[in-house]
Amino acid sequence: xxxxxxxxxxxxxxxxxxxxxxxxxxxxxxxxxxxxxxxxxxxxxxxxxxxxxxxxxxxxxxxxxxxxxxxxxxxxxxxxxxxxxxxxxxxxxxxxxxxxxxxxxxxxxxxxxxxxxxxxxxxxxxxxxxxxxxxxxxxxxxxxxxxxxxxxxxxxxxxxxxxxxxxxxxxxxxxxxxxxxxxxxxxxxxxxxxxxxxxxxxxxxxxxxxxxxxxxxxxxxxxxxxxxxxxxxxxxxxxxxxxxxxxxxxxxxxxxxxxxxxxxxxxxxxxxxxxxxxxxxxxxxxxxxxxxxxxxxxxxxxxxxxxxxxxxxxxxxxxxxxxxxxxxxxxxxxxxxxxxxxxxxxxxxxxxxxxxxxxxxxxxxxxxxxxxxxxxxxxxxxxxxxxxxxxxxxxxxxxxxxxxxxxxxxxxxxxxxxxxxxxxxxxxxxxxxxxxxxxxxxxxxxxxxxxxxxxxxxxxxxxxxxxxx
Amino acid sequence: xxxxxxxxxxxxxxxxxxxxxxxxxxxxxxxxxxxxxxxxxxxxxxxxxxxxxxxxxxxxxxxxxxxxxxxxxxxxxxxxxxxxxxxxxxxxxxxxxxxx
Numbered sequence: 001x002x003x004x005x006x007x008x009x010x011x012x013x014x015x016x017x018x019x020x021x022x023x024x025x026x027x028x029x030x031x032x033x034x035x036x037x038x039x040x041x042x043x044x045x046x047x048x049x050x051x052x053x054x055x056x057x058x059x060x061x062x063x064x065x066x067x068x069x070x071x072x073x074x075x076x077x078x079x080x081x082x083x084x085x086x087x088x089x090x091x092x093x094x095x096x097x098x099x100x101x102x103x104x105x106x107x108x109x110x111x112x113x114x115x116x117x118x119x120x121x122x123x124x125x126x127x128x129x130x131x132x133x134x135x136x137x138x139x140x141x142x143x144x145x146x147x148x149x150x151x152x153x154x155x156x157x158x159x160x161x162x163x164x165x166x167x168x169x170x171x172x173x174x175x176x177x178x179x180x181x182x183x184x185x186x187x188x189x190x191x192x193x194x195x196x197x198x199x200x201x202x203x204x205x206x207x208x209x210x211x212x213x214x215x216x217x218x219x220x221x222x223x224x225x226x227x228x229x230x231x232x233x234x235x236x237x238x239x240x241x242x243x244x245x246x247x248x249x250x251x252x253x254x255x256x257x258x259x260x261x262x263x264x265x266x267x268x269x270x271x272x273x274x275x276x277x278x279x280x281x282x283x284x285x286x287x288x289x290x291x292x293x294x295x296x297x298x299x300x301x302x303x304x305x306x307x308x309x310x311x312x313x314x315x316x317x318x319x320x321x322x323x324x325x326x327x328x329x330x331x332x333x334x335x336x337x338x339x340x341x342x343x344x345x346x347x348x349x350x351x352x353x354x355x356x357x358x359x360x361x362x363x364x365x366x367x368x369x370x371x372x373x374x375x376x377x378x379x380x381x382x383x384x385x386x387x388x389x390x391x392x393x394x395x396x397x398x399x400x401x402x403x404x405x406x407x408x409x410x411x412x413x414x415x416x417x418x419x420x421x422x423x424x425x426x427x428x429x430x431x432x433x434x435x436x437x438x439x440x441x442x443x444x445x446x447x448x449x450x451x452x453x454x455x456x457x458x459x460x461x462x463x464x465x466x467x468x469x
Numbered sequence: 470x471x472x473x474x475x476x477x478x479x480x481x482x483x484x485x486x487x488x489x490x491x492x493x494x495x496x497x498x499x500x501x502x503x504x505x506x507x508x509x510x511x512x513x514x515x516x517x518x519x520x521x522x523x524x525x526x527x528x529x530x531x532x533x534x535x536x537x538x539x540x541x542x543x544x545x546x547x548x549x550x551x552x553x554x555x556x557x558x559x560x561x562x563x564x565x566x567x568x569x
Contacts, residue, residue: 012515016512016515017489017493020493020512023497023501023504023558024494024496024497025498025501026498026501029504030555030558032508032558033508033511033551033554033555036508037551037555040511040514040515040517040551043515043518044517044518044521044547047521050518050521050522050525052522052525052526053521053522056526058525058527060533061524061526061527061533061536062525064524064533064536064537064540065521065524065525065540067537068524068537068540068541068544069517069540069541069544071544072540072541072542072543072544072545072548073544073545073547073548075545076544076545076547076549076552077548077552079549080548080549080551080552080553080556081552081556083553085556085557088507088553088557089503091549092503092506092550094549095511095546095550095553096510096513096546096550098542098543098545098546098549099510099513099514099543099546099550101538101542102516102517102519102520102539102540102542102543103516104539105520105535105536105538106516106523106539109523109532110523112529112531112532112535113526113528113532192531222506223506226506226509226510229513229516230509230512230513232516233513234483236516236519238479240522240523242518242522243479243482244518245515245516245519246479246482246483246486247486248512248513248515249515249516250482250483250486250487250490251486251487251489251509251512252509252510252512253487253490254486254489255490255494255509256490256506256509258490258491258494258495259505259506259509262502354502354503354506355502355503356501356504356505357503359501359503360503360504360557360560363560364560374498
């Protein structure tokens with residue numbers, strides 16, 4: 001039986017690796033997740049006859065296993081099918097949290113089992129405790145991240161979770177959890193009460209860590225928790241001697257870490273900066289005053305300007321996602337393409353709430369991915385664009401990032417929208433962006449503001465183009 | 470000697486898998502970052518297997534309860550991660566005909 005299990009786990013690991021490899025290219029991506037899915041099903045089925053279980057069969061446990069898989073699977077399936085595409089980031093967060101929780105649960109069972117009769121090796125216990133700590137942090141942190149992105153009332157106000165000495169308090173909680181973990185691992189006979197306190201501290205730390213972080217920084221945090229869960233799974237894999245868990249966990253741990261660094265870099269912030277500070281504390285003085293006026297434009301007029309352009313670059317931001325305007329925007333673009341206008345989409349690495357989030361939304365609306373360009377690919381092209389249409393994006397097109405050293409976003413790479421001949425900005429109102437600063441772009445001579453809900457504005461633009469005949 | 474090999478082989482796995490994960494992500498275009506993050510999220514759903522083993526060995530009611538929770542959460546991670554990723558990737562199309 002051991003050979004069967006190990007062979008299948010080996011296959012599963014291979015399928016995971018090949019699947020992830022296929023997921024890294026748009027044309028094969030879909031088959032990649034299917035391959036990985038087969039691997040998961042194989043591993044799950046064969047684990048029912050795992051020698052560590054069959055050595056001493058307890059029928060109740062099998063019943064519990066089947067019931068737990070049915071309930072957990074059904075709820076997750078329902079959630080994943082039902083959720084709108086704009087809510088994907090928080091769904092990833094909650095599923096990730098579940099994984100972290102599961103890793104912590106494995107550790108809890110192992111730790112409870114291990115006191116008394118047989119003495120396990122110290123290094124195994126240390127790994128169990130480390131996995132428990134990381135998994136529990138990922139669990140409670142992800143739940144908080146979910147609550148924030150879902151905009152649940154309780155999490156609405158970031159400021160109410162900020163207090164002086166917060167980082168010291170967090171450090172004390174973390175230190176206490178580590179200390180208790182070491183006591184548990186080294187004593188070999190920790191009581192259930194001690195283990196409970198350890199888990200409570202770890203869970204509290206995860207929540208405390210995520211609570212003061214603003215919604216716009218959440219992608220970095222979710223990505224970090226994703227890497228954490230991977231690591232926790234790998235550690236529990238060592239504890240159980242399960243090679244599939246070790247390989248899958250480490251791959252996620254390392255790829256998740258890299259992804260986190262890439263996201264933070266795109267925002268011109270270090271990971272520690274995201275975790276331990278907030279925007280208000282940044283910036284080193286008064287920002288430059290913005291001069292000029294906001295010049296409004298009606299959607300049909302904006303449409304006519306685009307219809308007679310030879311090249312239009314569209315810059316979508318989170319505002320487009322909130323307004324669910326991607327379908328209407330693409331409908332408008334198709335009309336422009338029919339009129340031989342070159343239409344391209346420019347995506348800032350942190351547009352939306354996750355890297356690639358905008359791409360997913362545009363793909364949902366049917367925009368072919370070869371019309372969608374990364375910042376590096378397209379930034380030169382703004383010089384030759386007749387119109388740059390900004391939809392619900394703000395900080396990622398703020399020229400202050402290039403010029404104003406006092407600005408909190410100074411140094412962040414931005415899309416050079418201001419280089420286009422004409423700029424149109426679809427915006428709900430006159431408010432400032434997430435960074436809380438005015439955007440000089442909006443006041444520039446060649447910029448027109450198209451106020452309104454992005455979906456309604458797009459509809460107005462479509463009508464405008466159609467009226468041209 | 471055998472004990473030494475047994476001790477070190479997981480460390481080799483750790484190193485190689487770590488490099489592999491880094492390499493796979495390094496070549497991914499930005500447009501696939503969210504689906505890929507979701508994909509890696511699915512992959513660590515393998516924790517389900519470990520939770521099943523943990524529950525299978527549980528003896529006391531407390532261990533069984535925690536093990537049950539572990540399997541439930543692990544199954545949620547695996548199933549939810551899969552369908553969210555699949556839904557996202559299903560939407561990627563090229564304007565030059567469809568390849569799958």
